[in-house]
Amino acid sequence: xxxxxxxxxxxxxxxxxxxxxxxxxxxxxxxxxxxxxxxxxxxxxxxxxxxxxxxxxxxxxxxxxxxxxxxxxxxxxxxxxxxxxxxxxxxxxxxxxxxxxxxxxxxxxxxxxxxxxxxxxxxxxxxxxxxxxxxxxxxxxxxxxxxxxxxxxxxxxxxxxxxxxxxxxxxxxxxxxxxxxxxxxxxxxxxxxxxxxxxxxxxxxxxxxxxxxxxxxxxxxxxxxxxxxxxxxxxxxxxxxxxxxxxxxxxxxxxxxxxxxxxxxxxxxxxxxxxxxxxxxxxxxxxxxxxxxxxxxxxxxxxxxxxxxxxxxxxxxxxxxxxxxxxxxxxxxxxxxxxxxxxxxxxxxxxxxxxxxxxxxxxxxxxxxxxxxxxxxxxxxxxxxxxxxxxxxxxxxxxxxxxxxxxxxxxxxxxxxxxxxxxxxxxxxxxxxxxxxxxxxxxxxxxxxxxxxxxxx
Ligand SMILES: [Zn+2]
Numbered sequence: 001x002x003x004x005x006x007x008x009x010x011x012x013x014x015x016x017x018x019x020x021x022x023x024x025x026x027x028x029x030x031x032x033x034x035x036x037x038x039x040x041x042x043x044x045x046x047x048x049x050x051x052x053x054x055x056x057x058x059x060x061x062x063x064x065x066x067x068x069x070x071x072x073x074x075x076x077x078x079x080x081x082x083x084x085x086x087x088x089x090x091x092x093x094x095x096x097x098x099x100x101x102x103x104x105x106x107x108x109x110x111x112x113x114x115x116x117x118x119x120x121x122x123x124x125x126x127x128x129x130x131x132x133x134x135x136x137x138x139x140x141x142x143x144x145x146x147x148x149x150x151x152x153x154x155x156x157x158x159x160x161x162x163x164x165x166x167x168x169x170x171x172x173x174x175x176x177x178x179x180x181x182x183x184x185x186x187x188x189x190x191x192x193x194x195x196x197x198x199x200x201x202x203x204x205x206x207x208x209x210x211x212x213x214x215x216x217x218x219x220x221x222x223x224x225x226x227x228x229x230x231x232x233x234x235x236x237x238x239x240x241x242x243x244x245x246x247x248x249x250x251x252x253x254x255x256x257x258x259x260x261x262x263x264x265x266x267x268x269x270x271x272x273x274x275x276x277x278x279x280x281x282x283x284x285x286x287x288x289x290x291x292x293x294x295x296x297x298x299x300x301x302x303x304x305x306x307x308x309x310x311x312x313x314x315x316x317x318x319x320x321x322x323x324x325x326x327x328x329x330x331x332x333x334x335x336x337x338x339x340x341x342x343x344x345x346x347x348x349x350x351x352x353x354x355x356x357x358x359x360x361x362x363x364x365x366x367x368x369x370x371x372x373x374x375x376x377x378x379x380x381x382x383x384x385x386x387x388x389x390x391x392x393x394x395x396x397x398x399x400x401x402x403x404x405x406x407x408x409x410x411x412x413x414x415x416x417x418x419x420x421x422x423x424x425x426x427x428x429x430x431x432x433x434x435x436x437x438x439x440x441x442x443x444x445x446x447x448x449x450x451x452x453x454x455x456x457x
Contacts, residue, residue: 023143023449025442029122031057032135032441033115036124040161041102047076047161050098054079054138054159061142071172076161078169080176083141085151085456090183092455093156093412095403096134097163097170097189100126101430109433121426121435128436129429132444133188133418134159140448151456156182163189163403166363170403174410182412184376186451189402190416193384193391194424199439201388203269205396206380207416209258209336209369210408211302213401216330216347217361218242220315224324231322233355236315239326242351243310246330249350250295251306251343254335255285256369259303261395274300302399306343308332329361333399336369336408367408369397376415379454387447388421417451419444 021027038050051070058081059065069080076099085091103112103125110116112125121127141157156177160170177185193204220242222235255263260282267278277293281304284290294300301307308330315326332343340360348358372395384393404414420440428434 021146023139023146023445025438025445028135028139028441028445029117029438031139032127032131032436033117033122033124035131035135036115036122036126037113039113040099040126042099042162042165043075045075047098048072051077051079051159051161054098057138058142062145063141073161073169073172076169078161078173079157079159080173081141081157082180083145083151083155083157085153085155087153089153090181091154091156092151093158093177093182093185093407094137094452095158095160095170095173095185095187095189095407095414096137097130097160097403098134099161099164100129100131101164103432103434107432112434117438120438122438123433123435125434127434128420128422128427129434130163130189132420132436132440133448136419136441136444136448137188137452140445140452143445143449144452149453153183153456154180155452155456156180158185158403160403167365167403167406170406171365173403174406174412177407177412178410182407184373185404185407185412185414186376186417186455187402187404187407187414188416188418188448190398190404190418191396192416192418193388193421195388195421197423201391201421203265204384204388204391204393204421205262205416206377206393207398207404208372208395209256209397210367210401210405210416211306211333211335211397211399212340212364212366212405214332214334214340214343214364214366215311215361216308216332216344217357217359218246218328218330218347218351219357219359220326220355222322222324224322227320227322229322235323235326238353238355239313239315239328242353242356243313243328245350245352246308246310246328246347249308251308251335251346253281253285253291254305254338255281256336256397257372258336258369258395258397261372262397263300263303265394302333303397306332306335306338308343308347334366336367336397338366340364340366365405365409367405370404370408370413370415373413375455376413379451380415380417382454383417383419383447383451386450387419387443419447419451
C-alpha cells in the first residue's frame, strides 16, 4: 500500500521530465492521445477496436489475456477485466466509458479525432469525457501490477461502449457486477473538481447521486375536420392548456443526505441571499421562502427536487384543417429515489384532462442515491488530499445521469470520483475543442493510485 507521503513523492517524481513507463504521466498522456485517435462515436464501429487496443496494453502489462473479456453488442462493445484479489473483502468495481459524443471536424479548430498537444492542453473528442479518467484508471492498474501490488479484494474494471446513448452495455455490466457480488462501484465519469486561473483548487465533488432523465409525451387526438367548420374541441387548444399547467407546476421540494451536504457546503461558500437560502433550506426543507429563492436560480432549482419542462411541440397537418393530433414532449430530471412512473402519474394529475394522454416516451431508468459510505468518503478524502493538498471533497448530486444509474438500480452503491480538476472555462465536455490540461494528468494518477490502493489494501 502507498501512504499519502509516498504518493506525494510520486507526484513530485511525475512532475519531472520522464521517459514513458507504466504509471508515469508521459505514458498516461501517450495512452490518452492514442485513445482519442479511436473515433468511438455511435455507429462508426470503433469501440471494439479501442477495447482491443486497451486489452493489448493490459496484457502487455502483465494481466492475463483470459482475465479480460470483450463482448460485442451491435457495433459497440464492453470490456471487463477481473484482477483477482485475496478475497479478504467483497469485490470492488471501477468504471468508465469508451464511447464519445459525435464531433463535426468542420466546426473544430483541429481534427477532433487526432489528439493534438498545444499550449499545455491535449485537444480531442473524449480528452476529458471519458477517455481522461478511463486512461488514468488503466495506467494506474498497469503501474500497480508492475509494482507487484496484490489487491485484498477482486478488482473489476467495467468499460462500457454506449454511455452517451442508450447505456445498454452498462445495464448488462451492472447485472454482471451484481452476479459477481460487487460491493461498490467507483466511476471516473462523474465527480471531480475545478481549479482557479492560478491552478489553485476551488472544490472537489464526490458524486453520490444522479438525477434520472425521462421524456414524457402528452398527446391529444381529435376527429379534425375543415377549418371553416370549427367544433367544440381543438387538439392544439387542449394541448396548449395542458402545456400551461405543466409549465406552471412545481414538484415538491426534496432533500437527501447528499444534497444536504452539498447545499450546506455551497451555502457557506456562496454567501449572500442565495447562500442564506441554501442554509435555510438545509435547516428546514419546508421553508417556503428558501424554496422560492432556490427555485428562482437555474443553478439550484435542479438540486431541490424533480423538474419537468415542455421542450418540443408538434401538431396539426394543414393550415386549413382542424388538427387531428397535437403532441408535446416534456423533459424531466427526476430526484433520486423517485420512479419514472410516479412522475408520469403526477403529470397526469397536473393536466387533469382525460383528453390528454400522458405516456413515458422511451426506456428510462431511475435509481436511489448511494449512501455516504465512510470507507468511500475516507478513501476519496485521502486521494483528493494527496493529489491536491488542502482540498476536501464535498458530496454532490449530478443533474445528469451516467452509467452509475444502472449499478445503483441494481443495488450497488456507486460514486463519481473523477481524478480530473481543471478550470471551469476549459471544460468543453460534449462541446467544441474538448481539452484537458497536461498538468492535470500527474495529480489524477496520484488520485487514482491512492484511491485504488486505499480501497483494495
Ligand atoms: Zn461521460
